[in-house]
Amino acid sequence: MQARSAVSTTISAVLAQYLPGSRGKRGFLLVVAASLLLVLSAKTQVPFWPVPQTMQTFAVMVLPMILGRRLGMAAVALYLFEGAVGFPVFAGTPERGIGIAYMVGPTGGYLVGFLIAACLIGGLAQKGWDRNPVTAAAAMAMGLLCIYGPGLVWLTGFVGVNKAIELGLQPFLFADLAKVILAALLLPGLWKLLSITGFDAAHR
Template identity: 50%
Template sequence: MLLASDPAARHSLAFRTGLTLAAAALIALGAKVQVPFWPVPMTLQTLAVLVIAAGLGPRLGLAAMGAYLAAGLAGLPVFAGSPERGIGLAYLAGPTTGFLMGMALAMLVTGRLAQHGGFGMRVLAMLAGTIAIYVPGLIWLSGFVPSDRLLAAGVAPFLLGDIVKIALGSLLLEAGARLRR
């Protein structure tokens, strides 16, 4: 699961801390990258979250998401749309906070499920992680969007992009697994 070939290095605090911070930076980078897509542009943030969770497992994945959220809470412009849509607590008062909490949940769900199998299980783990992002995201978003428009605003525009990200993430993880063999 981890990248270092030396078992002692994999378990060192310095290695795990560095890996966690690198993963948090990857989440931030993914939040900033916008890919033209239909029906809405997509960021690569959820791709980063799902790949990190499946590749590093639930503990390091959650630690990375915690570091990312802490950086954003401290005022660093790591969130998608920041600083334009606010930073720190001002950003977290907005409509996307539930999705960020869902990403933390996805780290646990995806990371745990991906440990139990090969390619097919990783695909299912990423699908479950995507659902874990949507559930708290929609609950939070319901405070900003009328209930009759909730799915149209919070799910429908993103489904196709999420399917592409699950496919791409699964293929990336499979390629990584084959390289390690």
């Protein structure tokens, strides 16, 4: 069985002290909680240039770093399932964010990219890339490519190449790169905090 990321193991070990049931049940709770964080991140807007941004790509990058590949992908898949069955989990107004029709619309490629990014980032985190700011940033930058790649290809089918870049890349790229830097700086700090508490050494 593949090893989880060290942070995921730490969180599970801590939860084991407070939550009844098997490791599988605790993993399920982590996946559900992470999917809810994805919903919250999609609905959270922050002012930025040139347009306001949600924190969704930040969450998509950070959660697989914390949970590892298996649980990270499961969290994103659950989030997508919640949207597919009609819950208003996606960015935008509820009317724009419900159901399969939204998922196969112009921004549907980015949703597929979320799952690909979770697979890549979570896998690299399990190899220790989350322990250093440079490698963490590199992993998340590659994750961004996994999001923008299918997103732009899909959007091109609706509006053409030039418009896809103008609407689907340029307004968001600078902010997403800033999120990469923020997340890369945050993760090693989290590791230091866990190390101080003793959880890192005990449950790695």
